[in-house]
Amino acid sequence: MxxxxxxxxxxxxxxxxxxxxxxxxxxxxxxxxxxxxxxxxxxxxxxxxxxxxxxxxxxxxxxxxxxxxxxxxxxxxxxxxxxxxxxxxxxxxxxxxxxxxxxxxxxxxxxxxxxxxxxTFFPWEDRRTKGGPLPLIEDRLTAWAGDDEARQARFAFTFGSDDSPWAEERAIDRYELMYEAHAVAEAHRDRDGVDGPELFGEAMISDHRRILATAIGRLRGKMRYRPVVFQVIPDEFTLSDLQGGVEAILGFSIHKQNFRRGVESAHLVTKTEKTTQRTGGRPAAVYQVGPNAELKTAIGLPLPRLKP
Amino acid sequence: MxxxxxxxxxxxxxxxxxxxxxxxxxxxxxxxxxxxxxxxxxxxxxxxxxxxxxxxxxxxxxxxxxxxxxxxxxxxxxxxxxxxxxxxxxxxxxxxxxxxxxxxxxxxxxxxxxxxxxxTFFPWEDRRTKGGPLPLIEDRLTAWAGDDEARQARFAFTFGSDDSPWAEERAIDRYELMYEAHAVAEAHRDRDGVDGPELFGEAMISDHRRILATAIGRLRGKMRYRPVVFQVIPDEFTLSDLQGGVEAILGFSIHKQNFRRGVESAHLVTKTEKTTQRTGGRPAAVYQVGPNAELKTAIGLPLPRLKP
DNA sequence: TTGCCATATACTCGCCGTGAGCAAAAGGCG
DNA sequence: CGCCTTTTGCTCACGGCGAGTATATGGCAA
Known part of the structure; x- marks a missing residue:
């Protein structure tokens, strides 16, 4: 039929x-x-x-x-x-x-x-704070790689190492590696019978977690050359709000002063008269989207990685 | 049914x-x-x-x-x-x-x-040499824009102008603008009745030209962060071959010395013992792909645009 | 009231990637 | 032998960007 x-x-x-x-x-x-x-x-x-x-x-x-x-x-x-x-x-x-x-x-x-x-689905993708489940996961994947040089190289490349830095947009590669290492529940569900010691992140039905990983990677990649952040923050914001949003999506912390200099000199934001003291210390200026913040603009945000 | x-x-x-x-x-x-x-x-x-x-x-x-x-x-x-x-x-x-x-x-x-x-399908995408049908096309699109400021801005942005440079990867946007301006045959075929003065590039059936424009744009964009050129050139090549391939795909000419410096310092190529005098003047060294030329490498080619 | 803390904002410094140009080398050819 | 062509080597300067230091302005507690 x-x-x-x-x-x-x-x-x-x-x-x-x-x-x-x-x-x-x-x-x-x-x-x-x-x-x-x-x-x-x-x-x-x-x-x-x-x-x-x-x-x-x-x-x-x-x-x-x-x-x-x-x-x-x-x-x-x-x-x-x-x-x-x-x-x-x-x-x-x-x-x-x-x-x-x-x-x-x-x-x-x-x-x-x-x-x-x-x-909650991708605990290993959030590197804003140290600690967390990351060392556990790295141990798990190191064990998975074992003596296999190809696996070691792939692990180093995908999760970052000394000579190849952590590439935040490679979320789908990391998920697929986790899958192959049987470190996510979906791997067991799909190939029945096998069971693994520790599983990381919450599972989703079907291959939805794969789709989400693709979405995260695409969004992170897009931030490099399109001002997409402004789609996920309110119309009025402080520079800390903006930076917080960027860091939340990227999953790592960035250098405050250079970030500020970047967005202002690129005319991605415009300062308003208002200030807010919602943030705690010194009152922060309230900003709006600037003239170069349209989606079609081929301008990326400055993303000065913090090293520690 | x-x-x-x-x-x-x-x-x-x-x-x-x-x-x-x-x-x-x-x-x-x-x-x-x-x-x-x-x-x-x-x-x-x-x-x-x-x-x-x-x-x-x-x-x-x-x-x-x-x-x-x-x-x-x-x-x-x-x-x-x-x-x-x-x-x-x-x-x-x-x-x-x-x-x-x-x-x-x-x-x-x-x-x-x-x-x-x-x-032949996208004559306006090849800017390696001056002249060609480009001035004609620009006249056509200027006429289409007329006094409409939105159209003028879109034309300037898509095809490049003083303050927004020509973005080679925006091929699909340019095709769609040509379509809306009724400057390609497909526009007349799809909405029957209308007829236009001049048509540019050869037509394809259905929306295949749109698909090709998407492919060109994607490939051009990919060249900025992945060494894809090596997929379309032979295993052994001179740096002029490599540069010629890059220029052919990008559709514009690049600065020779800086290009060479870039690919060599990034270890995208390795020099062999051989030379060839196929190119005319001084014999050229023959190169092979280097260690960083794998597709997964997140390294782009240096693309120093030539200004004239 | 004063001192401390937290955050925001301003300014400086130095490296290096990259655009741009000059000059020499090494072939062919009339 | 001189000229043309293409390859190859080198220098220089501007600007972006990473990184650090210093100051302003609020809240809050001793």
């Missing part, structure tokens, strides 16, 4: 809550997943229309910036959730992943929908 | 022929198009398998580097070629575009397949 093709749309919608990036998740039988919907060729003229339609209907959260990530067509990936979407096990599901940004984590109308922090 | 979903795979396979980038085209009733095939969920495990399968079968050209570009799902775009793929007008076609690179423009087994130069 002929298998029908079904196109599913997955979306990684992220917003900032304080200094933590969050992603909109939906509770499913089997765990948390990204919001997704089936693309209906009769009803929807384009993917984006369908996407906005079902996200806003399901969760009542309006979508701002939207970008297509990747189309996943691998056989096998759909098995665990075929029944969730179509109810027909014989359908072949192809899914299109999207990244979307919201300037505010709006309350969802659906109780099964919830904003959850990025780094 | 229910419309069925069909997934088509389109590929922009490019290779260098001398100092001109070429793309593999297939002759169809209605004009030239990119090689494409229908994805069969029963037969193919992944998109890439399907892609390699049908390209190598149709044209006998082996695929090297492959990268997914974008998935196009707009209604209407498939109309002109629905009959070519499925024969059933009521199907809804979604197509996944791919970029692929070959190190050599291998002869095709199919007589309807042929390598054709990029810039």
């Amino acid at each position: 002929e298998r029908r093709l079904v196109i599913g749309l997955n979306i990684a919608l992220t917003a900032l809550v304080g200094d933590e990036p969050h992603v909109l998740c939906v509770k499913r039988p089997g765990g948390w997943g990204l919001p997704f919907g089936r693309f209906d060729p009769d009803e929807h003229r384009t993917f984006e229309v369908a996407l906005r339609d079902f996200v806003e209907r399901q969760t009542a959260v309006p979508l701002g910036y939207v970008e297509q990530l990747y189309t996943f067509g691998d056989k096998g990936r759909e098995a665990p959730r075929a029944s969730l979407v179509s109810g027909d096990e014989s359908d072949r599901i192809v899914s299109v992943g999207y990244l979307a940004l919201a300037s505010e984590a709006t309350a969802t109308s659906l109780e099964s929908a919830q904003w959850r922090p990025w780094y | 229910e419309r069925r979903l069909v997934i088509g795979l389109n590929i922009a396979l490019t290779a260098l022929v001398g100092d001109e980038p070429h793309v593999l085209c297939v002759k169809r009733p209605g004009g030239w198009g990119l090689p494409f095939g229908r994805f069969d969920p029963d037969e193919h495990r992944t998109f890439e398998v399907a892609l390699r399968d049908f390209v190598e079968r149709q044209t006998a050209v082996p695929l090297g580097y492959v990268e997914q570009l974008y998935t196009f799902g707009d209604k209407g775009r498939e109309a002109p070629r629905a009959s070519l793929v499925s024969g059933d007008e009521s199907d809804r076609i979604v197509s996944v575009g791919y970029l692929a690179l070959a190190s050599e423009a291998t002869a095709t087994s199919l007589e309807s397949a042929q390598w054709r130069p990029w810039y």
